[in-house]
Amino acid sequence: MAITGNKYEAYHSIMERKSLYVPKEKSLQIETIIRVAKEEYDVNLTKEDIETIRKDSTRYLFKYKMLL
DSSP: OOOOHHHHHHHHHHHHTGGGTSOTTOOOOHHHHHHHHHHHHOOOOOHHHHHHHHHTHHHHIIIIITTO
8 A cells, every 4th residue: 555645644753752652661652653653643543554654764755755
């Protein structure tokens, strides 16, 4: 499945505000990212989507953030 702007925006927004979703000193789990994306952003992120975004983060940053 393709990484859309909505998926990237949801992932990026969740990562910026990760302190809202996990206690201090803990890392944000993939399952938590998927759940929050579905509940709060109405976006279906998968494990593969998250791995793709993490692997090519610079590409998606330029593709979706720099166009605004």
